[in-house]
Amino acid sequence: MALNQRKAxxxxxxxxxxxxxxxxxxxxLSLFDHLTIAIGINPEKNYTYDIEDRLNILKKTLPESDNxxxxxxxxxxxxxxATEIGASYILRGIRSANDYEFERGxxxxxxxxxxxxxxxxxxxxxxxxxxxxxxVKDLIGPEGWEEHxxxxxxxxxxxELKAKY
Numbered sequence: 280m281a282l283n284q285r286k287a288x289x290x291x292x293x294x295x296x297x298x299x300x301x302x303x304x305x306x307x308l309s310l311f312d313h314l315t316i317a318i319g320i321n322p323e324k325n326y327t328y329d330i331e332d333r334l335n336i337l338k339k340t341l342p343e344s345d346n347x348x349x350x351x352x353x354x355x356x357x358x359x360x361a362t363e364i365g366a367s368y369i370l371r372g373i374r375s376a377n378d379y380e381f382e383r384g385x386x387x388x389x390x391x392x393x394x395x396x397x398x399x400x401x402x403x404x405x406x407x408x409x410x411x412x413x414x415v416k417d418l419i420g421p422e423g424w425e426e427h428x429x430x431x432x433x434x435x436x437x438x439e440l441k442a443k444y
Contacts, residue, residue, distance in 0.1 A: 284312035287368035287399065288361045290319050290352075293333050294326050295415060295436050296340060299372065299407040304341065306401055307370045313346045315364055320353035327416060327443075339435040358393040369398045374408040419444050 289307050293300060293316075307314040318333050328336065330351055337349045352360040361369055369389065373379050379400075386398040402408070410431045418427050419440065429437050 285310075285368065286313040286315070286364070286366040287311040287370045288315045288317050288357070288364065288366040289370040290317040290357050290360070292321070292324065292326065292412065293318055293337060294328055294412050295432055295440060296333075296336055297407075297410045297412055297415060297432050297436075298430075299374070299403050299410045301340070301433055302403050302407050303370065303372045303401060304347075308344070308347060310399070311346075311368060311370075313348070313366075314370070315348040315350055315366060316341070317357075317360060318349075318351040319357065320351060322353075328439075332439075336436055336439055340433045356389075356392060358389045358396050361396050362393055367395065367397060369396060371398055371400050373400050373402050374411070415440075 287307055287310070289303060291300060304314065304316060316337060318330060318337070320330060326333075334349060334351065341347060341349065350364075355363070357369060361367075371382050371385075373382060382398070382400060389396060389398060415428055415431050418424050425437075425441065428440060432440065
């Protein structure tokens, strides 16, 4: 990879991957020369899918590309992981005012830790701004859940959810 390429990292738990995440990834690929999708492992969280499953689901869902990498990290601040992989940008989604307040605080903290890392905020379209991994998981169970969840996640993710539940 050339030295002057714009390299970004988009991190999340992706448990499960949603259409909102997919939109962010598509935008990231159009904005940056290289994008790393990084699954953050938080020992305080209980996940629906383990790290290997989440990696495999991302790989099944996203097209192979020279400018896309899928990885995971743990026990590191995101800015330190970005530095470790040579990324100068952190890509974050803003769905609501609450997201903005949280991400604004994180951006300021990150810039104190690593001044050379720039955080880029994107706002998804309204129909995707209402979708979260937590919402998807909360909808699973009652009769007819498949119809609603199918609209919120990519097809390979929906198939995984149907198989699991």
